[in-house]
Amino acid sequence: MGDVTMRIWRGDQNGGQFVDYTVPEVEGEVVLDVVHRIQAGPAPDLACRWNCKAGKCGSCSAEINGKPRLMCMTRMDQLPTEEPIVLAPMRTFPIIRDLVTDVSFNYVMARQLPPLKPRDPEPDGTYRMQQVDVERGQEFRKCIECFLCQDVCHVIRDHEENKPHYAGPRFFIRYMELESHPLDTNDRRELLRQRMGIGLCNITKCCTEVCPEGIKITDNAIIPLKERVVDGAYDPIAWLGRKILRRTKRSAREVAADAPAAYAPTSEDLGERRAVPETAGRA
Amino acid sequence: MSTTIDLAGGETLELHDFDVVVIGAGGAGLRAAVEAKQRGLRTALVCKSLLGKAHTVMAEGGAAAAMGNVWPEDNWQVHFRDTMRGGKMLNNWRMAQLHAQESPDRIYELERWGALFDRTKDGRILQRDFGGHRYARLAHVGDRTGLELIRTLQQRAVALGLEVFMECKVLRLLKDSTGQVSAAVGYWRPTGGFVAFTAKAFVLATGGVGKAWKYTSNSWESTGDGHAMALWAGADMIDMECVQFHPTGMVWPLSVRGILVTEGVRGDGGVLRNSEGRRFMFDYIPAMFAAETADTEAEADRWYDDHINNRRPPELLPRDEVARSINAEVKAGRGSPHGGVFLDIASRRSADYIRRRLPSMYHQFKELAGVDITQEPMEVGPTCHYIMGGVRVDADTAATTVPGLFAAGEVAGGMHGSNRLGGNSLSDLLVFGRRAGMAAADFAEGRVGQPGFDEAEARQVVADALAPFSREDGENPYEVHHALQETMQSLVGIIRTESELRQALDELATLEERASHVAVRGGRAYNPGWNLATDLPSMLAVSQLVTRGAIERRESRGGHTRDDYPKADPELGKVNMVQRLDERGQWVLTPEPLPQMPPELAALFDEGASTSANGAATDGKAGAATAGDGRDGQPREGQQSTQTTEEGR
Ligand SMILES: Cc1cc2nc3c(=O)[nH]c(=O)nc-3n(C[C@H](O)[C@H](O)[C@H](O)COP(=O)(O)OP(=O)(O)OC[C@H]3O[C@@H](n4cnc5c(N)ncnc54)[C@H](O)[C@@H]3O)c2cc1C
Numbered sequence: 001m002g003d004v005t006m007r008i009w010r011g012d013q014n015g016g017q018f019v020d021y022t023v024p025e026v027e028g029e030v031v032l033d034v035v036h037r038i039q040a041g042p043a044p045d046l047a048c049r050w051n052c053k054a055g056k057c058g059s060c061s062a063e064i065n066g067k068p069r070l071m072c073m074t075r076m077d078q079l080p081t082e083e084p085i086v087l088a089p090m091r092t093f094p095i096i097r098d099l100v101t102d103v104s105f106n107y108v109m110a111r112q113l114p115p116l117k118p119r120d121p122e123p124d125g126t127y128r129m130q131q132v133d134v135e136r137g138q139e140f141r142k143c144i145e146c147f148l149c150q151d152v153c154h155v156i157r158d159h160e161e162n163k164p165h166y167a168g169p170r171f172f173i174r175y176m177e178l179e180s181h182p183l184d185t186n187d188r189r190e191l192l193r194q195r196m197g198i199g200l201c202n203i204t205k206c207c208t209e210v211c212p213e214g215i216k217i218t219d220n221a222i223i224p225l226k227e228r229v230v231d232g233a234y235d236p237i238a239w240l241g242r243k244i245l246r247r248t249k250r251s252a253r254e255v256a257a258d259a260p261a262a263y264a265p266t267s268e269d270l271g272e273r274r275a276v277p278e279t280a281g282r283a
Numbered sequence: 284m285s286t287t288i289d290l291a292g293g294e295t296l297e298l299h300d301f302d303v304v305v306i307g308a309g310g311a312g313l314r315a316a317v318e319a320k321q322r323g324l325r326t327a328l329v330c331k332s333l334l335g336k337a338h339t340v341m342a343e344g345g346a347a348a349a350m351g352n353v354w355p356e357d358n359w360q361v362h363f364r365d366t367m368r369g370g371k372m373l374n375n376w377r378m379a380q381l382h383a384q385e386s387p388d389r390i391y392e393l394e395r396w397g398a399l400f401d402r403t404k405d406g407r408i409l410q411r412d413f414g415g416h417r418y419a420r421l422a423h424v425g426d427r428t429g430l431e432l433i434r435t436l437q438q439r440a441v442a443l444g445l446e447v448f449m450e451c452k453v454l455r456l457l458k459d460s461t462g463q464v465s466a467a468v469g470y471w472r473p474t475g476g477f478v479a480f481t482a483k484a485f486v487l488a489t490g491g492v493g494k495a496w497k498y499t500s501n502s503w504e505s506t507g508d509g510h511a512m513a514l515w516a517g518a519d520m521i522d523m524e525c526v527q528f529h530p531t532g533m534v535w536p537l538s539v540r541g542i543l544v545t546e547g548v549r550g551d552g553g554v555l556r557n558s559e560g561r562r563f564m565f566d567y568i569p570a571m572f573a574a575e576t577a578d579t580e581a582e583a584d585r586w587y588d589d590h591i592n593n594r595r596p597p598e599l600l601p602r603d604e605v606a607r608s609i610n611a612e613v614k615a616g617r618g619s620p621h622g623g624v625f626l627d628i629a630s631r632r633s634a635d636y637i638r639r640r641l642p643s644m645y646h647q648f649k650e651l652a653g654v655d656i657t658q659e660p661m662e663v664g665p666t667c668h669y670i671m672g673g674v675r676v677d678a679d680t681a682a683t684t685v686p687g688l689f690a691a692g693e694v695a696g697g698m699h700g701s702n703r704l705g706g707n708s709l710s711d712l713l714v715f716g717r718r719a720g721m722a723a724a725d726f727a728e729g730r731v732g733q734p735g736f737d738e739a740e741a742r743q744v745v746a747d748a749l750a751p752f753s754r755e756d757g758e759n760p761y762e763v764h765h766a767l768q769e770t771m772q773s774l775v776g777i778i779r780t781e782s783e784l785r786q787a788l789d790e791l792a793t794l795e796e797r798a799s800h801v802a803v804r805g806g807r808a809y810n811p812g813w814n815l816a817t818d819l820p821s822m823l824a825v826s827q828l829v830t831r832g833a834i835e836r837r838e839s840r841g842g843h844t845r846d847d848y849p850k851a852d853p854e855l856g857k858v859n860m861v862q863r864l865d866e867r868g869q870w871v872l873t874p875e876p877l878p879q880m881p882p883e884l885a886a887l888f889d890e891g892a893s894t895s896a897n898g899a900a901t902d903g904k905a906g907a908a909t910a911g912d913g914r915d916g917q918p919r920e921g922q923q924s925t926q927t928t929e930e931g932r
């Protein structure tokens with residue numbers, strides 16, 4: 001086998017450039033393996049995030065030849081090697097270094113959602129749910145939080161100013177998951193409309209296309225959610241037109257400063273309203 | 284409260300104060316932090332990767348809990364007995380008891396917090412079969428149970444407003460003048476800036492140690508940091524020699540080295556072959572299992588359809604037997620091109636059958652390896668999977684032997700004895716994570732005075748961590764890591780012998796020397812080379828602990844197999860190998876008696892007299908076959924699922 005050239009973005013918030021690394025091709029590798037070989041050799045300080053190397057943790061997101069993908073699930077033999085393979089960090093988030101971005105925006109948005117408020121259990125302290133009823137939520141709970149859908153979504157990819165008011169596809173499915181949860185009793189409609197910015201989504205389906213878990217984000221979450229909040233005031237095109245494009249990425253702290261306060265759960269939300277029988281099972 | 288301290292040379296240290304600090308955000312750490320936070324204590328959760336990415340997400344099979352949803356006959360006593368037998372009675376009985384009693388509540392609690400488990404027909408939580416468990420007992424969500432567990436706890440933590448310090452790696456624990464643990468020092472991976480936490484109580488939940496071996500199913504975080512930090516803080520460690528190797532991990536291609544291949548492949552007809560195409564397992568049937576193992580291929584092949592009149596294929600011998608045989612074939616030069624053996628199902632079952640019975644294996648090989656397992660054999664070899672040994676803890680409180688320090692999850696020892704049953708880890712995380720959180724909260728509330736912070740000591744930790752930057756031409760830390768992995772893989776792997784273990788100790792001494800001279804290039808912000816340089820001391824300490832324990836345990840028991848002592852020694856079955864560093868930093872190892880089981884629990888082991896509790900070569904799987912005859916003998920409802928479940932182990 002021959003050599004392969006990886007053109008990897010190196011730098012931080014202050015700028016950077018693509019650097020070429022040429023390494024021998026090794027049979028059966030994924031992109032992350034090649035990055036590891038570069039780290040073990042010419043560039044021990046090349047920053048990249050990864051944990052499981054099995055497509056399960058959602059850490060190793062990057063843009064490979066311009067496409068948002070998991071580095072550990074992208075096989076080298078599926079990429080053309082005549083040209084350098086271009087490896088860049090996710091564009092939507094501020095860069096920490098090299099391929100690593102600051103994804104704390106997502107953790108800020110996670111805090112906006114009121115948690116599950118379960119209904120009362122059966123007399124024995126446990127719940128009954130049918131398989132068909134849990135399956136809907138289970139689809140969304142497959143999410144590995146790789147944030148590739150957030151990365152590809154133009155509403156925040158190209159419009160920094162939308163971030164404080166736009167939860168993004170990952171949290172639209174989280175919302176839908178809670179909505180369809182057989183035990184939930186919380187009402188989050190106001191939140192969806194006012195704070196999550198679902199009106200800005202114009203159903204391009206890019207998020208669904210990049211989801212490594214194959215979650216039907218648009219069809220199964222966004223479209224049904226939109227149907228619940230039909231509101232002309234949220235015409236995305238008109239709204240975007242009024243905004244000035246900001247080029248620099250804002251830190252989570254800045255975003256958080258503009259975003260509505262994180263949802264403060266009530267003691268009721270947290271299930272403290274009733275003492276749950278300690279021995280619910282049949283120990 | 285947060286302040287900044289100026290250290291020498293323009294270096295600063297960010298200092299935070301809490302009541303309880305939990306180190307590690309896997310299942311155990313999250314559960315502990317949630318507990319302390321619910322109690323109203325100022326609690327911080329610190330983890331070295333992003334929240335929600337811990338190794339626990341990889342667990343597939345499920346969480347064992349005797350809820351009795353599928354088999355009403357199940358109860359905590361049966362689960363307790365299975366666990367003790369699987370661990371070859373080396374378990375801390377009290378931990379095994381608490382675990383068996385409390386896991387159902389912990390599972391139901393997850394459900395109240397939003398987890399969506401698979402259901403039975405009447406709407407309860409479905410439970411599946413797993414090796415070593417007498418009844419179908421694993422609560423699960425398809426083959427992504429670990430993800431469900433992590434996400435549920437993460438979302439609970441967010442709902443509680445828990446403070447999380449992500450990508451923040453802790454290097455050392457410090458004690459104050461009272462001898463209690465009072466601070467932890469580490470650094471932010473994104474910036475390389477140093478940070479310290481003072482707290483009244485600390486919980487270690489840092490997971491496993493697999494990254495010291497070349498082939499492992501573990502994630503990069505499993506470098507044994509918590510084991511090492513506890514050791515350095517003066518804590519007792521027990522039974523560190525007990526490491527579980529799974530016989531079939533992938534070895535090729537590189538990209539998937541170590542990833543698990545489910546036992547279901549063999550259960551469904553897959554066979555192991557060497558480079559000569561021979562089904563070599565027939566050459567390795569131990570006398571102990573001869574009566575129940577087929578000795579011709581014809582009989583073995585008939586077993587799949589007729590369990591009653593035929594004996595089991597030798598490919599389905601206990602895990603340590605299979606792993607030992609693979610090892611011997613490779614050593615004899617009959618291995619596959621990349622140092623494993625062949626696992627072949629393609630030539631034995633139709634493509635349709637394989638895709639239907641083993642969908643996740645099919646996809647795993649197809650997507651990651653470009654191998655179509657319906658067409659070609661897989662290459663497999665043993666992979667380092669789990670450490671049963673760990674920090675010695677009190678069963679009820681998870682307290683270590685150092686005041687102010689608690690430990691839960693894979694980092695703690697005792698619960699699983701010398702061999703863990705699949706599914707018992709996830710429930711262990713929940714049961715003892717909660718207990719650690721409660722006990723740490725109690726301890727924090729009762730602790731008198733403000734925890735001290737020794738700036739000089741902190742400065743030393745910082746200086747040590749930064750040293751690799753100032754070495755001009757030291758070695759690349761990756762080279763030392765690779766050398767360590769080679770040593771541990773070849774000398775302290777699945778089959779051990781005294782001469783090789785002693786050689787390993789010598790090599791570890793050399794590696795320690797090399798590790799103290801590594802050099803790191805580049806800046807501090809998110810520098811993986813530097814991160815690895817700071818992992819090396821942990822991995823080396825853990826490697827020492829495993830090797831020293833392995834030398835002293837002159838017997839074979841569960842995950843610990845000695846070629847030179849192939850049998851279990853009943854006397855050694857009564858002791859924990861306890862290790863610690865004394866005041867002068869010398870290694871101390873003493874065998875200490877196991878806690879004594881009360882008579883009413885001991886009686887549970889009398890009924891099934893055939894239990895070969897300290898039978899050397901039995902592992903949980905074989906134990907179960909004896910115990911629950913119906914399982915392997917007669918297919919029944921629920922058994923269908925067995926094959927897809929084992930990969931999580
Ligand atoms: C990748 C990464 C790198 C970090 N590196 C550093 C560092 O180098 N130095 C440092 O001091 N801190 C670092 N942090 C931690 C984070 O910046 C601290 O939480 C922050 O300093 C807290 O400051 P604050 O209390 O003023 O809240 P703000 O920064 O004002 O936070 C505002 C909002 O953002 C939320 N928020 C911020 N960070 C997180 C988070 N990590 N998880 C969940 N919600 C969050 C807060 O809950 C709050 O709602 C890092 C965090 C991440 C995820």
Ligand SMILES: Cc1cc2nc3c(=O)[nH]c(=O)nc-3n(C[C@H](O)[C@H](O)[C@H](O)COP(=O)(O)OP(=O)(O)OC[C@H]3O[C@@H](n4cnc5c(N)ncnc54)[C@H](O)[C@@H]3O)c2cc1C
Binds near residue numbers: 329454709
């Ligand atoms: C492929 C696979 C499948 C498995 N399947 C199952 C199964 O089906 N059922 C089952 O019961 N068990 C299973 N196991 C075992 C089980 O997953 C693990 O034992 C368990 O998840 C360990 O959890 P933990 O909470 O102890 O630690 P981990 O989940 O390993 O988390 C460790 C945490 O500690 C943090 N940490 C580590 N060092 C530091 C440091 N220095 N500073 C700060 N933070 C640090 C990490 O960031 C991480 O957050 C499986 C294991 C593997 C490898």
Ligand code: SF4
Binds near residue numbers: 153203218
């Ligand atoms: S469908 Fe909506 S959420 Fe998804 S990428 Fe397009 S605009 Fe974004």
Ligand code: SF4
Binds near residue numbers: 146150173213215217
């Ligand atoms: S929905 Fe899919 S793409 Fe988005 S974060 Fe989850 S797994 Fe990733």
Ligand code: FES
Binds near residue numbers: 052056059070072
């Ligand atoms: S490393 Fe976990 S998804 Fe790629």
